[in-house]
Amino acid sequence: MFKKILIANRGEIACRVIKTARKMGIATVAIYSDADKHALHVEMADEAVHIGPAPANQSYIVIENVMKAIRETGAEAVHPGYGFLSENAKFAEALEAEGVAFIGPPKGAIEAMGDKITSKKIAQEAGVSTVPGVMGLIEDADEAVKISQEIGYPVMIKASAGGGGKGMRIAWNDEEAREGFQSSKNEAASSFGDDRIFIEKFVTQPRHIEIQVLCDSHGNGIYLGERECSIQRRNQKVIEEAPSPFLDEATRKAMGEQAVALAQAVDYASAGTVEFIVDGEKNFYFLEMNTRLQVEHPVTELITGVDLVEQMIRVANGEVLQLSQDDIQLNGWAMESRLYAEDPYRGFLPSIGRLTRYRPPAEVAEAKRAVRNDTGVFEGGEISIYYDPMIAKLCTWAPDRDTAIEEMRIALDSFEVEGIGHNIPFLAAVYDHPKFTSGEMTTAFIAEEYPDGFEGVTLPKAELGRVAAAAVAMYRVCEIRRARISGRMGNHERHVGQDWVVTLQGETYEARVEADREGATVDVDGQTYRVEGDWTPGQSLARMSVDGAPLVLKTDLISAGFRLRYRGADLKVNVRTPRQAELAALMPEKLPPDTSKMLLCPMPGMIVKVDVEVGQEVQEGQALCTVEAMKMENILRAERTGIVLQINAGAGDSLAVDDVIMEFE
Known part of the structure; x- marks a missing residue:
C-alpha cells in the first residue's frame, strides 16, 4: 500500500480524502494557494506545499506546480478530488511519466469519457440511448444559433470539458443562444482552460439520476445503486438523495448494468459515475460519464457502507476488487x-x-x-x-x-x-x-x-403556534433573569407576569404561561402547548420540545423579543405585556431608502463589461453590465425602461455588495 499520497485539491473534498487516508495509515500532503494558507485541509494534512497565487489557473490547475510539490514530498500517489485536474488526461500522463500513481481511471478512459462529445459518440456506438444534439464543436455564436434552430428550442449549451454547472446555459430563443454561447465559452476558458462548446436538446420534465460504478484493473466492475440529483439550480445540484424515490428495481438493474458495460468498454478502473436523464415513463438516456469522485458520493456511502475513497486508493494500488455485485445491498x-x-x-x-x-x-x-x-x-x-x-x-x-x-x-x-x-x-x-x-x-x-x-418562508399556522409558544416560554426566562439582576425579585418568580402578547409573521396572539419545574404550559389564542427545554439567555441555539416534538430555533435577542430562524423562516418575534403591546401599536414604522433608480451590485465581484453609456435609453430586460464572481458571469439587466444618468464603475473594477454601479433619471 502507498505510504504517502498528495491531494491535488482543496476545501471539503481534500479534507474528505485526508480522513480516509488517515484511517488507512497513509500519510498525506496538501497543496495550497496564497488564499488557502490557513485553510482546514492544510491544517489536517501531515505536510503542506505552497503552489502559487490565489487564482486557480495560477495554482491548483497548473500541472507543473503540482508535479513540483510531488517531487518535493516524495508522494507515491495523487488523489485529484473533483474539479481542477481530476479529469485532465495531461495530468494523468504527467504522473505516469513520473512513476506516480493516479488515484483515478487510466488516461485513455479520461480522454474517452471525460470529453462530453467523445463520450456521447462512444455511447452511441455501444448502443446506449443518447439525447439528441450536435456532437461537433461549435465555432461561433452564429453557428450556435443556426444549430439551435435546427435542433429546436429549448437547447442546452455546454462546455465540452465542463462540470459543476459551469460553462452551461439553457437557451429558449436565438438571442439567448447567442448570449449563452459567449458566456459559456468565457466560463469554460476561465474554469477549465478549454473553451470548446457543444449543443444538445434540452429535455423538458426530466429527472437527473446517476449510477455509481466501481471497477478495478482486473476486469471487475459493479454498480452501487443510484443517486437522484433532480433538485438543481442553474444546472448545479443542490440536494441529492440515494436511492431515487422514482426508480423501481428493474430500472435500477438495467441502468446499473448499462453503466458498468459502458465503463468496461473504455477499460475503466476506479470510482466513476454514469449520468442519465430519465423521463416520466422510466426511459433513460445517457448524458455523460464523470471519470472522478462525485461531490454527492457520501449518500452512496451511507446506503451501501462502502468507502469509495478507500476503494479508489486500493484500485490505484493494483488490488483486485473485493466486492461483487451481490455484496451491494441498499440500506435505508x-x-x-x-x-x-x-x-x-x-x-x-x-x-x-x-x-x-x-x-x-x-x-x-x-x-x-x-x-x-x-x-x-x-x-x-x-x-x-x-x-x-x-x-x-x-x-x-x-x-x-x-x-x-x-x-x-x-x-x-x-x-x-x-x-x-x-x-x-x-x-x-x-x-x-x-x-x-x-x-x-x-x-x-x-x-x-x-x-x-x-x-x-411563510410558516403554516400550526408551526407558527408552536414557535409562538416557545418564544413566550423563552421570553419569560429572560424576564426572570432581568428581574433578578435588577433586584426586583428574590427567589419568587411570581413577579414576572403570566399574560403576554406575541407578534410574529404579521400575526398577533394573546398568550398565557403557567410554569413548573420541568417546563411551561403555554396557551396561545386558546391552543395549549407543552414547552420544555433548557435554553438560557445568550445561547444562540434553542433546542426545545413542544408537545413532545423537537423544535430547534436559531435565536438572537432583540428589543422586546427575538429574531428566530426556523425551517427557512426568518422571524422577528415581539413578546410584550398587554400594556406594552398597546403602546407599540401606536409607533410609526421606519421606511427603507428608495433605490429604485439605481443599479446596485448584488454581490462582491468584478465588472467584466458595461453594455450601456450615459444618456442611453434602456428597455426592460436589457443587459446593463456583466459581473463575475466565483468564476460565474452574471448579467445584470434593466428592471424597467429608463435613461442612464451616471455610470460609477467600469470594466475591471471590484465592487462590494450594494455598491452603486449606475443611476437612472
Whole structure:
C-alpha cells in the first residue's frame, strides 16, 4: 500500500480524502494557494506545499506546480478530488511519466469519457440511448444559433470539458443562444482552460439520476445503486438523495448494468459515475460519464457502507476488487444538502466574507440515524472569491425517506452560519415542499416552484403556534433573569407576569404561561402547548420540545423579543405585556431608502463589461453590465425602461455588495 499520497485539491473534498487516508495509515500532503494558507485541509494534512497565487489557473490547475510539490514530498500517489485536474488526461500522463500513481481511471478512459462529445459518440456506438444534439464543436455564436434552430428550442449549451454547472446555459430563443454561447465559452476558458462548446436538446420534465460504478484493473466492475440529483439550480445540484424515490428495481438493474458495460468498454478502473436523464415513463438516456469522485458520493456511502475513497486508493494500488455485485445491498435512505455561500434573497448570488460563526450539527453514526458533515471551512475562516462557494455537504441517513428528511430538517435548523449569505433557508424550504416530500420532482423543480426567486418562508399556522409558544416560554426566562439582576425579585418568580402578547409573521396572539419545574404550559389564542427545554439567555441555539416534538430555533435577542430562524423562516418575534403591546401599536414604522433608480451590485465581484453609456435609453430586460464572481458571469439587466444618468464603475473594477454601479433619471 502507498505510504504517502498528495491531494491535488482543496476545501471539503481534500479534507474528505485526508480522513480516509488517515484511517488507512497513509500519510498525506496538501497543496495550497496564497488564499488557502490557513485553510482546514492544510491544517489536517501531515505536510503542506505552497503552489502559487490565489487564482486557480495560477495554482491548483497548473500541472507543473503540482508535479513540483510531488517531487518535493516524495508522494507515491495523487488523489485529484473533483474539479481542477481530476479529469485532465495531461495530468494523468504527467504522473505516469513520473512513476506516480493516479488515484483515478487510466488516461485513455479520461480522454474517452471525460470529453462530453467523445463520450456521447462512444455511447452511441455501444448502443446506449443518447439525447439528441450536435456532437461537433461549435465555432461561433452564429453557428450556435443556426444549430439551435435546427435542433429546436429549448437547447442546452455546454462546455465540452465542463462540470459543476459551469460553462452551461439553457437557451429558449436565438438571442439567448447567442448570449449563452459567449458566456459559456468565457466560463469554460476561465474554469477549465478549454473553451470548446457543444449543443444538445434540452429535455423538458426530466429527472437527473446517476449510477455509481466501481471497477478495478482486473476486469471487475459493479454498480452501487443510484443517486437522484433532480433538485438543481442553474444546472448545479443542490440536494441529492440515494436511492431515487422514482426508480423501481428493474430500472435500477438495467441502468446499473448499462453503466458498468459502458465503463468496461473504455477499460475503466476506479470510482466513476454514469449520468442519465430519465423521463416520466422510466426511459433513460445517457448524458455523460464523470471519470472522478462525485461531490454527492457520501449518500452512496451511507446506503451501501462502502468507502469509495478507500476503494479508489486500493484500485490505484493494483488490488483486485473485493466486492461483487451481490455484496451491494441498499440500506435505508440518505439525503445530502449542499451548503453554499450564496444569498438566496438576492437571486442566489455568491457571498464572500469571514465566517464569524460556524457551528455544524454534531455528527452521529447510530443504528437508526446518522448525520455527516463534509466541510473544508472553520469558524473565523474566510470564504474567498476565487473558488467554488461550497461551505459544506450536510448528509443525513435513516431507515426510510420520510425519517431521513426529518433528520435533515432538524440538522439544518441546528446549523449555525453567520458572517456571509448562505442557502440554508432555501434548503429548509425545499425539504418542506409537497413536491419534494412526495418524490414527484424534476430538474425543473426550482424554476417552476420559485420562478421569481426565493423570498423566504411563510410558516403554516400550526408551526407558527408552536414557535409562538416557545418564544413566550423563552421570553419569560429572560424576564426572570432581568428581574433578578435588577433586584426586583428574590427567589419568587411570581413577579414576572403570566399574560403576554406575541407578534410574529404579521400575526398577533394573546398568550398565557403557567410554569413548573420541568417546563411551561403555554396557551396561545386558546391552543395549549407543552414547552420544555433548557435554553438560557445568550445561547444562540434553542433546542426545545413542544408537545413532545423537537423544535430547534436559531435565536438572537432583540428589543422586546427575538429574531428566530426556523425551517427557512426568518422571524422577528415581539413578546410584550398587554400594556406594552398597546403602546407599540401606536409607533410609526421606519421606511427603507428608495433605490429604485439605481443599479446596485448584488454581490462582491468584478465588472467584466458595461453594455450601456450615459444618456442611453434602456428597455426592460436589457443587459446593463456583466459581473463575475466565483468564476460565474452574471448579467445584470434593466428592471424597467429608463435613461442612464451616471455610470460609477467600469470594466475591471471590484465592487462590494450594494455598491452603486449606475443611476437612472
